[in-house]
Amino acid sequence: MKKITLLAAIGLYSFCLTAQVGINTTNPQRTLDVNGKIMIQDLGRSSTGETGVKMLLTESDGTVLGADLPDEFSLTDGGELKVSLGSATTEKIVLSAETFDTKNNWDLDLDGDNTDVTMIIIRKASGGGELKIRGIQGGTDGRRIQIINDSGYNIKFEEDKAEADPGNRIYIYTDDDKMDDYGACVLVYSTAISDSGGHWNLIQLDENKD
Numbered sequence: 001m002k003k004i005t006l007l008a009a010i011g012l013y014s015f016c017l018t019a020q021v022g023i024n025t026t027n028p029q030r031t032l033d034v035n036g037k038i039m040i041q042d043l044g045r046s047s048t049g050e051t052g053v054k055m056l057l058t059e060s061d062g063t064v065l066g067a068d069l070p071d072e073f074s075l076t077d078g079g080e081l082k083v084s085l086g087s088a089t090t091e092k093i094v095l096s097a098e099t100f101d102t103k104n105n106w107d108l109d110l111d112g113d114n115t116d117v118t119m120i121i122i123r124k125a126s127g128g129g130e131l132k133i134r135g136i137q138g139g140t141d142g143r144r145i146q147i148i149n150d151s152g153y154n155i156k157f158e159e160d161k162a163e164a165d166p167g168n169r170i171y172i173y174t175d176d177d178k179m180d181d182y183g184a185c186v187l188v189y190s191t192a193i194s195d196s197g198g199h200w201n202l203i204q205l206d207e208n209k210d
Contacts (some may be wrong), residue, residue, distance in 0.1 A: 010065050020032075020035075023035065024036045049077070053075055054069070087133065091118045093117070094122065095120075096123070097123050097125035098151075099125060100124050101127045102132040103134065103135070103136075104135055104161070104164050105137050106135060110136070110140075112138075116208070119148065119164050120145060121150050122144070122148065129153070130156060131156070133155065133156065134169070135161065138190035139200055141198065142189065143189040145187055147186075147187070149179040153185075155182065158177070170200045170201075170202060171202065172195060172202045173203050175204055178207075179205065183205070183206050184206050186207040188203055
């Protein structure tokens with residue numbers, strides 16, 4: 001009798017170690033499988049700092065998993081989640097010395113080292129008296145760049161020129177198409193603006209005020 005009781009106890013203990021428990025389901029798929037909403041009465045913090053703190057996410061089948069807090073997120077000791085915008089509010093600026101001539105497909109390295117650059121300051125290194133721009137390489141949907149003319153010479157844009165490759169061409173939505181001596185402009189890239197691929201859209205151009 002004692003042997004039977006001991007075997008039953010061992011079997012029950014083993015079942016408890018391996019069993020899957022279901023709530024509102026007779027076919028649990030995880031160690032704990034809840035078919036319904038979960039409510040937790042107390043979500044107060046039990047410690048301070050962010051070490052070991054994770055976010056709870058769910059996969060498409062309802063499996064709950066923990067994920068590390070992104071670098072932009074921080075958690076106060078009181079349990080308040082804060083988000084830092086970081087570089088989203090900061091302009092990244094580069095200075096580029098250019099040969100002033102005609103640029104059919106101007107390479108500003110937007111798909112290379114300047115991927116996250118938002119402002120490009122242009123100065124003249126050599127060439128003629130005007131920089132003529134017909135197309136710009138490296139456009140991606142929604143990309144916005146500001147070009148500042150700090151050369152003392154003209155920078156002129158030409159619209160939808162065949163000399164530029166499809167996808168690099170420019171539409172002009174400003175009254176002027178040229179920055180005389182100094183000035184600044186804003187271009188935004190869009191793939192929705194035409195049926196022939198993406199275009200850079202010149203949406204703002206400020207000339208130097210003498």
